[in-house]
Amino acid sequence: MRTKGWGLKAAALGAILYLHVPIVFVFLYAFTTEEASFRFPPPGLTTRWFAVAWANADIRAALGLSLRVAFVSMIVALILGTLTAGAVWRTKFFGRETLSLFIILPIALPGIITGIALRSAINLVDLPFSFWTIVIGHATFCVAVAYNNVIARLRRTSPSLIEASMDLGARGWQTFRHVLLPQMSSALVTGGMLAFALSFDEIIVTTFTAGNQQTLPIWIFSSLVRPRNRPVTNVVALVVVVLTFVPIALAQRFSRRAEEAT
């Protein structure tokens, strides 16, 4: 058992390294003195790209837009996902299987399909491309993660809990607030975080559903092909990771606590 454990440990460590060594290089090149093309090892190190990034109004605008899109998409996805999960849970109805398929579909089909389909539909109804068309695209594929987390949680919630609450005299609303909602909160946090992350870093669907709005990935995509902006993209990637580290860690911790409490 012990030797087997070591083999497993090594394999797990290998996978973690595979995921993280490239990120180390992403971070390293946020400090390179090169402006256009990168070489290894970098000829020198500097922190000036952080100042450049800080002073760049485009980045702030793009970051702001991405945060707003991700937030609204997350909320819409959580609402739609929770409603659907609530309906599918404990109720059998015609087309139930088809509905759950439709929920999964946008995330199971490649982003380019969702993008191109929505784009041609948006064109057909003559809707101008805007913040809201981006949100429509993102929320559509985020519903799946919200739905999956909530339904998984509900499936583990014993129906007798609700019956007990009702038997003890709680009204429907009270049961929802004091029994169901706490049960679902960890699922909502996990699903919401995942939906937010998916939306925040999404480029393919956005390419098709945005007009001239620049989300952060779109800014990065255009900046990767501009001299002097390239190291700045590394800075942005680094800063985003550092900034998101704390909220993800907190959310993880919260959902783990909630999980253990039940």
Add this chain to the structure above:
Amino acid sequence: MTTPEKPTIQRIATALYRRPRLRLALLLGVPLLWMVGVYGGSIASLLVQSFFKLDSFSGTVDRSLTLDTWRDLFTGANMSVAARTIGMAASVTIASVVIAFPLAYYMARYASRRTKAVLVMAVLVPLWSSYLVRVYSWKLILSADGIVSWFFGRLGLSGLLDAILGLPGIGGPSLSVSFLGQFLVFVYIWLPYMVLPIQAALERVPRSFLEASADLGARPATTFRKVAWPLAIPGVAAGSIFTFSLTLGDYIIPTVIGDSSPFIGLAIYSYQGVAGNLPLAAAFAFVPIAVMGLYLVGAKRLGAFEAL
């Protein structure tokens, strides 16, 4: 339990609890409209577009129904694009399972609570650091004068690297221009999507199952084969939906890494954006839709939908 609530809310809630049909309609109305109406409708309109065709004279779309576009789809060139993409998606999926499983198994089975929290973070963090920046970083890692060849050179292993690049089919002038390099990047980018569902599936296996197996004298390999693996299958299937579908549609990695051979995503993107041939792009879009359709049917049988 005596928190004062607004009586109207109470009444509505109770009414809803008693009338399941009404409750269902209220719950489902908006999601149905959005997912089936907007999303399903968009896919349907895409299907309709594939029965139009591009007028070769004006370069505009001729909106009369025809099967010509579908005939154009089934050319050797397009089919080889599809075959190449599906082959890549399958190999990426298999490799992801092989790499993700030990990590997920370790997280679910051996890691202390603290270690597990750290590992979950470690798997989640790459999802937050820009996909684009990470893809581009691989160019430098894999290029002829890049990081991998630098380290191989330092270790005196350049000969080994050349031998790998000399392999027919997967090699090339440098790692970043080879099938192998492209494969490494695809696996790298989609790996977290495989680790998390497998880990979640394994978490649901009570430890006692595995312990019982060991107590009954099964060797670790047997425990894995007979107990852990079958129970992890829904998670594997769920993760594979992501790795397979994401590889199937990606058009950014093939333009940055590899020998420029077109993939389905790239072909759809060029037909739509470059050629302005939306009907052909729409028809081509139904290749991944059909493939994923079949895949989903299989995955559902394996219980993937419960493990997503």
Add this chain to the structure above:
Amino acid sequence: MRRMVSLLAALALVLAACGSGDEAVAGGPLQEIGEGEGAVVIVAWAGYIENGETDSAYDWVTQFEADTGCAVEVKTAGTSDEMVALMTGSDEFDLVTASGDASLRLIAGGTVQEVNTDLIPSWSTVDDRLQSAPWHTVDGKHYGTPYQWGANVLAYNTDVFGNSPPASWSVIFEPTDLPDGATNEGRVQAYDGPIYVADAAVYLKSLRPELGIGDPYQLNEDQYQAALGVLRTQRTLVGRYWHDAFIQIDDFTNEGVAASASWPFQVNILQADGAPIASTIPAEGATGWADTTMMHANAPHPNCAYKWLDWSLNPKVQGDLAAWFGSVPSVPAACEGNDLLGAEGCTTNGFENFDRISFWKTPTEDCNGTAAAGACVPYYRWVTDYLAVIGGR
């Protein structure tokens, strides 16, 4: 099944009805420039509209904004086709810096409008060779103002070629040994846009005169097949086709690329970095681009758009941009007295090469109106076939 078909047919009719209102025709060009609308939205190549954010020395936006009160918004596009898609797909853009392979498509599709050159005082300063160029002038009407132009050059590594530049495009089209003794296999690159078929045609034009290739964008079936043949041979030599300028810069730095079809833009950046790269236009001549700033038929800010059209011809703007992008100004006056460009800048960027360049334009079935329909291979076939060539078919 029949129900399905009739359902689809009904849907199609609805779609057709929706689509017919697309092309709103403006009532002729503006006759008078009024008050600015406070903004102008431009679809442009990356690096074409600089506001000093990338490098404070290169800024031709801030002054314009201060002078006119029109805030400049830029949407960058990576390819001509992306530009066409953006312009046709939306009414929110005013201007586009379209290359010749996009401009005629935009004119034919009614996406851009005729401009009234009387409202553009700087029009008279435009290079004579460009004033009525066929890629923006149709039936004597001008559909925009020339912005910049340049050649698709052959970039080569001076460590490989020494100081004698390759004399022919054959170094990237045919299997051959390079001056450093090694083969060119896996060490050359080509552009991954379908318009690159024309580069093969330019090469064939002098290699096989019996094909009778005239205009490389007007190829009959035989000439076209011969060009595809050249490209298939090239596929066996090319490690990777380049799609965006930056990836190619990386490849020159890190992949040991010996020679490639390229833009002066990449060569400038590489040289500034000290890389051993130079460029040349081989004996066969070259393809090139000439960009026109064109105005959307439904431009939401026409007054600001006209102000930008005039500003874009300002010699200082033209010269700075030429220095930044490695291109040639469309206003000859810009070549003199520009610090960023230097005294020899225009010559270096190819001012004298105009006649050796076949400028990008969209291939059409009727050979750009010079022959019967079906005489030439149209662009959408270039797209599918070039994709197939890159896929190894």
